[in-house]
Amino acid sequence: MQLSDKDIDRYSRNIILPEIGGEGQYKLLQSKVLVIGMGGLGSPLLMYLAAAGIGNITIIDNDNVELSNLQRQVIHSTQNIGRPKVDSAKSYIEKINPEIKITKINSRVDTDNIIELIAKQDVIADGSDNFKTRFLVADTCFKLKKTLISAAITKYEGQISTWKNKKNLPCYRCLFANEPNDSNINNCSSNGVLGSIGGVFGSLQATEVIKEILNIGSSLSGFLNIYDLLNNTFRKIKINKDPNCKFCSGK
Numbered sequence: 001m002q003l004s005d006k007d008i009d010r011y012s013r014n015i016i017l018p019e020i021g022g023e024g025q026y027k028l029l030q031s032k033v034l035v036i037g038m039g040g041l042g043s044p045l046l047m048y049l050a051a052a053g054i055g056n057i058t059i060i061d062n063d064n065v066e067l068s069n070l071q072r073q074v075i076h077s078t079q080n081i082g083r084p085k086v087d088s089a090k091s092y093i094e095k096i097n098p099e100i101k102i103t104k105i106n107s108r109v110d111t112d113n114i115i116e117l118i119a120k121q122d123v124i125a126d127g128s129d130n131f132k133t134r135f136l137v138a139d140t141c142f143k144l145k146k147t148l149i150s151a152a153i154t155k156y157e158g159q160i161s162t163w164k165n166k167k168n169l170p171c172y173r174c175l176f177a178n179e180p181n182d183s184n185i186n187n188c189s190s191n192g193v194l195g196s197i198g199g200v201f202g203s204l205q206a207t208e209v210i211k212e213i214l215n216i217g218s219s220l221s222g223f224l225n226i227y228d229l230l231n232n233t234f235r236k237i238k239i240n241k242d243p244n245c246k247f248c249s250g251k
């Protein structure tokens with residue numbers, strides 16, 4: 001294990017935390033994380049992961065930056081309207097932290113690329129904006145036994161959970177058995193969302209990703225945290241494993 005003097009300086013506020021230290025920082029620099037979606041969640045999520053020194057980050061999104069994105073997708077700028085979101089995000093990250101490796105994929109997550117995308121990662125963070133992608137990502141992470149940090153936001157609220165394929169833990173389908181019929185619907189464009197809600201939940205996702213890589217603190221697996229920021233209420237719900245779940249019970 002060897003951190004350069006520059007690394008020790010750059011990450012000193014991480015390293016001073018007893019749960020991280022030099023060893024933890026080295027682990028972060030060696031880690032591989034996939035961030036799905038460069039939108040309201042993916043923007044802050046990627047910014048904090050990159051700043052913290054996650055050494056190998058793959059980003060995937062097939063959209064171009066639009067004017068209406070800029071209210072919440074804080075990684076993109078007005079001058080990048082019309083450019084692919086992954087290009088815009090990568091160029092921003094290179095300014096924050098040129099020491100890490102960003103691999104960009106300008107594509108949709110689909111059944112053709114999902115296995116290859118996920119198989120080589122340590123942790124997956126889903127910031128996608130539609131149910132179809134969320135279910136595909138959750139199912140594939142379960143099959144490949146990869147840790148998934150999933151969040152979703154709408155209006156003034158959001159939810160976050162961590163999913164792992166472990167014997168006594170629920171899977172995504174124990175909670176959401178089936179995809180909704182309108183699974184391609186983008187919640188933000190139809191319902192609206194306050195930009196800072198993405199900031200809250202993207203930051204929470206980044207925190208859980210780092211905790212899972214380092215195996216520190218309490219994992220969110222088995223729980224769903226729901227925050228309503230308009231009314232300042234918070235609920236932590238225990239998710240039970242469904243003994244009849246068609247996905248994880250083997251029935």
Ligand SMILES: [Zn+2]
Pocket residue numbers: 170171172173174175242245246247248249
């Ligand atoms: Zn299940």
